[in-house]
Amino acid sequence: MNFELDKELLFLKEMVRDLVQEKVAPRAAEIDEQDEFPWDIKEALAEHEILAMPFPEEYGGTGGKVLPMAIAIEEIAKVSASVAMIPSGQCLGSVAIILAGTEEQKQRFLPGLASGEKMCAYGLTEPNAGSDVGGMQSTAVLDGDEYIINGTKRFITFGNIADILTVFAKVVDKNTGEKKLSCFAVEKGEGLVVRNLEHKLGVKGTPTAELFFDNMRVPKENLLGAEGDGFKIAMQVLDKTRSEVAAQAIGIAQGALDYAVQYARDRVQFGSPIGKFQAIQMKLADMEMKTQAARYLTYVAADKYDRKAHDRGKYSAMAKAFASDAAMYVTTEAIQILGGYGYSKEYPVERMFRDAKIQQIYEGTNEIQRIVIARSLLGRGF
Amino acid sequence: MQIMVCLKQILDPELPPRDFRLEKGEMTPAAEGVPLVMSSFDQNALEVGLQLREKMAGATVTAVTVGPEGAEDVLRKALAVKADRAVRVPLEQDSKLSGGIVAGLLAGAARELGADLVLCGRQAGDWDGGQVGLILAEELGWPGANLVTGIEPGSGGLVLKCELDEGYEVLEGNAPLVAVVTNHETNVLRIAKVKDTMAAMRKKVEQINVAPQGGRLELASLEIPVKEVNCEIIPGEDGVEKADNLFKRLLELKVL
Numbered sequence: 001m002n003f004e005l006d007k008e009l010l011f012l013k014e015m016v017r018d019l020v021q022e023k024v025a026p027r028a029a030e031i032d033e034q035d036e037f038p039w040d041i042k043e044a045l046a047e048h049e050i051l052a053m054p055f056p057e058e059y060g061g062t063g064g065k066v067l068p069m070a071i072a073i074e075e076i077a078k079v080s081a082s083v084a085m086i087p088s089g090q091c092l093g094s095v096a097i098i099l100a101g102t103e104e105q106k107q108r109f110l111p112g113l114a115s116g117e118k119m120c121a122y123g124l125t126e127p128n129a130g131s132d133v134g135g136m137q138s139t140a141v142l143d144g145d146e147y148i149i150n151g152t153k154r155f156i157t158f159g160n161i162a163d164i165l166t167v168f169a170k171v172v173d174k175n176t177g178e179k180k181l182s183c184f185a186v187e188k189g190e191g192l193v194v195r196n197l198e199h200k201l202g203v204k205g206t207p208t209a210e211l212f213f214d215n216m217r218v219p220k221e222n223l224l225g226a227e228g229d230g231f232k233i234a235m236q237v238l239d240k241t242r243s244e245v246a247a248q249a250i251g252i253a254q255g256a257l258d259y260a261v262q263y264a265r266d267r268v269q270f271g272s273p274i275g276k277f278q279a280i281q282m283k284l285a286d287m288e289m290k291t292q293a294a295r296y297l298t299y300v301a302a303d304k305y306d307r308k309a310h311d312r313g314k315y316s317a318m319a320k321a322f323a324s325d326a327a328m329y330v331t332t333e334a335i336q337i338l339g340g341y342g343y344s345k346e347y348p349v350e351r352m353f354r355d356a357k358i359q360q361i362y363e364g365t366n367e368i369q370r371i372v373i374a375r376s377l378l379g380r381g382f
Numbered sequence: 383m384q385i386m387v388c389l390k391q392i393l394d395p396e397l398p399p400r401d402f403r404l405e406k407g408e409m410t411p412a413a414e415g416v417p418l419v420m421s422s423f424d425q426n427a428l429e430v431g432l433q434l435r436e437k438m439a440g441a442t443v444t445a446v447t448v449g450p451e452g453a454e455d456v457l458r459k460a461l462a463v464k465a466d467r468a469v470r471v472p473l474e475q476d477s478k479l480s481g482g483i484v485a486g487l488l489a490g491a492a493r494e495l496g497a498d499l500v501l502c503g504r505q506a507g508d509w510d511g512g513q514v515g516l517i518l519a520e521e522l523g524w525p526g527a528n529l530v531t532g533i534e535p536g537s538g539g540l541v542l543k544c545e546l547d548e549g550y551e552v553l554e555g556n557a558p559l560v561a562v563v564t565n566h567e568t569n570v571l572r573i574a575k576v577k578d579t580m581a582a583m584r585k586k587v588e589q590i591n592v593a594p595q596g597g598r599l600e601l602a603s604l605e606i607p608v609k610e611v612n613c614e615i616i617p618g619e620d621g622v623e624k625a626d627n628l629f630k631r632l633l634e635l636k637v638l
């Protein structure tokens with residue numbers, strides 16, 4: 001048993017770090033400040049094939065494995081969680097096609113996404129259905145060769161800039177009224193109105209949108225999987241991408257920890273660097289322990305997904321909840337170590353603290369993750 | 383055209399002083415647990431080579447390093463930005479090597495490879511010796527151009543742009559030659575792509591064995607200078623008085 005990353009992955013990490021230092025680091029604070037999607041950085045991520053990472057090679061991707069993705073995302077998130085959401089969003093929006101799409105659907109949608117020419121998004125959440133996915137109200141009714149989709153999706157990351165959306169809605173049988181939760185690959189067009197939700201606490205520059213489907217007609221051949229497969233697909237997607245949320249959280253935590261360590265070395269009070277005070281040392285030690293534990297749990301979860309281990313869903317839930325809680329803890333303590341400066345926008349830990357919070361909420365709140373984990377222990381019926 | 387680019391692995395110059403240690407009888411900096419990188423002017427040389435290859439059909443870039451097995455990391459980095467071949471001249475270093483020895487080893491590799499153009503960085507980012515490139519030209523008996531920032535194919539041969547104190551000069555020459563490269567905004571090493579990076583780990587690194595020829599200079603001792611920092615606050619009511627006192631103090635200390 002060896003807990004070190006392979007040389008290949010270490011090399012990838014270094015490559016991503018070079019890219020991030022050159023392209024992202026100089027823009028990280030600005031992206032947060034301006035709250036605008038960084039198209040220039042998206043282009044750089046496409047050019048260097050970071051956006052190709054979620055996709056299998058036969059569709060123009062670099063392999064589609066989760067562990068390398070997690071490593072790349074972690075490295076980006078150390079500097080900017082907002083930028084890390086660009087590749088993770090591209091993954092989240094496309095997994096349903098990769099997992100449930102037919103060969104024809106994959107050929108149609110994936111190469112454009114792998115090259116970064118097109119963007120995608122994942123439309124699951126609704127105003128009245130967040131954690132309670134089954135309570136979704138959007139509908140799809142088959143009419144000839146098309147489904148007519150109606151409903152509202154809320155909090156959809158990159159919903160405004162995406163070209164392709166994987167959307168969940170309940171197919172209603174016109175005769176029996178039976179409803180079957182299903183998944184569709186939707187190309188933007190008539191019948192879809194998009195509104196930007198502004199003023200988030202963090203992950204600025206990652207537009208979150210509300211989507212209004214008003215009798216939107218979607219060709220029958222855009223159904224992913226069979227009618228009724230929607231819930232299963234939605235959960236399978238999240239089993240994969242939760243490790244990427246975890247990776248983002250570790251990156252944020254590591255970024256804040258690195259900053260705090262440097263600060264503790266340099267900041268002098270009472271005639272000595274504050275890093276000499278035990279109170280600060282205890283904090284740094286706790287921050288390091290939580291970050292490292294989160295990192296290894298995330299790598300295990302990612303590796304389990306790549307190896308198709310039967311308990312991969314539980315591990316991605318554990319990694320997501322643990323790592324995002326760790327990121328919240330670490331960034332809070334980082335601010336404390338920086339004192340008043342930590343609370344100021346002049347220093348990056350304040351941004352990291354705001355960016356950490358969302359990791360505990362999206363792709364299933366940490367309460368929901370804990371339910372998943374507990375049920376895996378207690379068995380059916382709980 | 384066979385372009386050979388010489389790459390040296392060095393301790394990351396960004397290494398904080400507190401992490402800089404000596405080992406092996408205090409004759410070499412400790413390399414364990416500290417980041418090792420490709421020397422920065424060598425990165426510029428590699429970029430010059432890659433750009434030239436793009437402009438010359440059939441040209442190839444071979445990355446060469448002298449060093450232990452671990453030094454292959456710089457070759458992998460070169461493969462990741464699509465150098466065609468990677469060659470290591472094995473050498474266990476237990477002390478600092480003089481520029482002459484390294485130049486001799488690289489000259490051996492250049493002959494073995496049948497290189498037409500050899501590119502190296504103007505000086506290594508660790509010792510800043512700045513000797514290897516031109517001694518290498520001497521060893522090979524080839525012309526050597528210094529402070530080159532870029533090379534273009536010309537009508538007759540190669541056109542080299544070289545930096546001067548104020549401005550630049552343009553040289554024309556024919557291969558074989560050695561170009562010693564300096565940094566410029568046009569030769570910042572490109573960043574690799576994901577697929578090439580992963581593929582670089584699976585590519586072969588060749589070895590060429592060359593016997594080192596004894597250099598005339600040997601390292602006798604090495605030590606990390608101890609810096610003492612004393613802080614003194616210059617008294618004074620206002621700026622004028624403080625400046626006056628500072629001036630007097632600097633005279634006393636013989637700084638001025």
Ligand SMILES: Cc1cc2nc3c(=O)[nH]c(=O)nc-3n(C[C@H](O)[C@H](O)[C@H](O)COP(=O)(O)OP(=O)(O)OC[C@H]3O[C@@H](n4cnc5c(N)ncnc54)[C@H](O)[C@@H]3O)c2cc1C
Nearest residue numbers: 122123124125130131132155156157361362363364365367
């Ligand atoms: C910035 C941002 C980006 C997002 N991106 C996307 C996206 O791209 N695509 C997408 O589909 N969605 C996205 N979301 C939506 C996100 O996934 C949901 O907000 C999340 O799943 C929670 O749903 P909710 O907000 O409706 O909260 P609710 O489900 O209303 O939950 C409210 C609180 O109740 C708790 N709770 C709910 N049910 C239970 C229970 N059974 N037991 C215990 N506690 C419970 C929750 O944990 C939470 O604390 C995004 C959200 C944000 C803020």
